[in-house]
Amino acid sequence: MNRGDLSDAEWAIIEALLPPERGRWARPAQDNRRFLNGMLFVLRAGCPWRDMHERYGKWNSVYVRFRRWAEQGVWDALLETLVELGLADDWQHMIDSTIVRGHSQAAGAKRGTHKEGFGRSRGGFTSKIHARADSHGRPLGFVLTSGETSDYAATPALLGMPVAKPKAMLADKGYDSDEVRASLLLKGILPVIPPKANRKESVSYDFKLYKDRNRIERMFNRLKQFRRIATRYDKTAVSFLKFLAIAAAKIWLPTFVNRT
Template sequence: MARGDLTDQEWALIGLLLPPEHGRWARPAGENRRFLNGMLYVLRVGCPWRDMHERYGKWNSVYVRFRRWVEQGGDALLQTLVDLGLTDNWQHMVDSIVSPCPFTGYGRKRGAHSEAFGRSRGGFTSKIHARCDTQGRPLGFVLTGGQVSDYKATDALMKLSVPTPKAMLADRSYDSDSFRLDLLLRGILPVIPSRKGRSTPQNTDWRRYKDRNRIERMFNKLKQMRRIATRYDKTVLSFISFLNLAAARLWIKPLVNATQRSRN
């Protein structure tokens, strides 16, 4: 087993959750572990598919399996792990980070906006909007251009198929009357500091707000995977599928630990 590959305990948990293989040219499902480890290698190292290590087999076979899973539903694995993980609904958090895009030529092609490319102070970038639970475990993502304001992605984040929390933690960039009202109508307490210069500052539970660093730590873990730290994928579907795969990787270890504790 190479560094970064799934352990036997992790594979026992995740192996049955992968999409089944059908069709005349489908390879045996028993090879899913090798293929998935190849995808995790590309995710962690950030290399082109052609430079994937040979121990995972032919790069094209792994790429084709990746694309097939993406087309069958790239977020299905993460959603299943979230459902199995008994998400902590005491409080959720939303935040965003910017992922630079080295291929500036995308900006001169049609459809750049639909593929979540945009220009910001950091150059040609994409913005990753995320929602996580109180343990800092990712629940879902939304992609936009890097120049898009944070609160414009809140509608999509709130529509994620997850239970309703008691409170929502966010920084000042999410301080808008419409977002606060939407949270209150859902029965969620907004824990959001007021923007500087706000005419009517809102009260903030600062003791609770201290927990918001957990989503920052989640982003730090995600950005250790080089395919996330820098966006190399042209299509939004491929990039968000890598995001979901990275998020699933963060879910697997705590679920394995919880399973082992329940058996002891």
């Protein structure tokens, strides 16, 4: 087993969640495990597909399978299944966002950079990853927008994710608004959000509980250990989001391995 590849225990968990592949035109299908390890290599190293190590097979075959499964919703279903099976603690969830720099080669998508989740800044193209995490800092889902988009724009999508309802929602003061607080309270969720300095009416919050919000910051740090996440090389939002789903699944796998 090479560095970064799936262990036998991890593969035993994930194998049944991937669709079987049949050979085409009388050619045998390659091993899903080897192909997935090739995708993880590209994700971790941040290299172009053409520079993928040859031990994982032909780069184009791995890329085609990645894109085909992306279009079929395999990566989203994989993450959703792992979350459903592993999410046992619904005490508190967290939402936050982080900005990633887009590589110059990521520009030029057919639909236009803005529709693919790119925004312009002084330093070039940027994208913003909005995420929701559980109380252990494990990712539950993502929303991708352009870098200059306000956190408010993605809040409804984050709160509307089909996961277990927590008792509390932790967020920084960037999410402090009457609308967000009311939306949480109507769902029976306690908002743990510090008030902004310019808020006219002071709002109390549980400071001790809020200290746990650092776990989603650590989650972003873990995600950015995958270089293809830390710097966006993908032209399309679909490809980047699917790489995020694979990275999130890799973060979830130790939860199941440690149970056995």
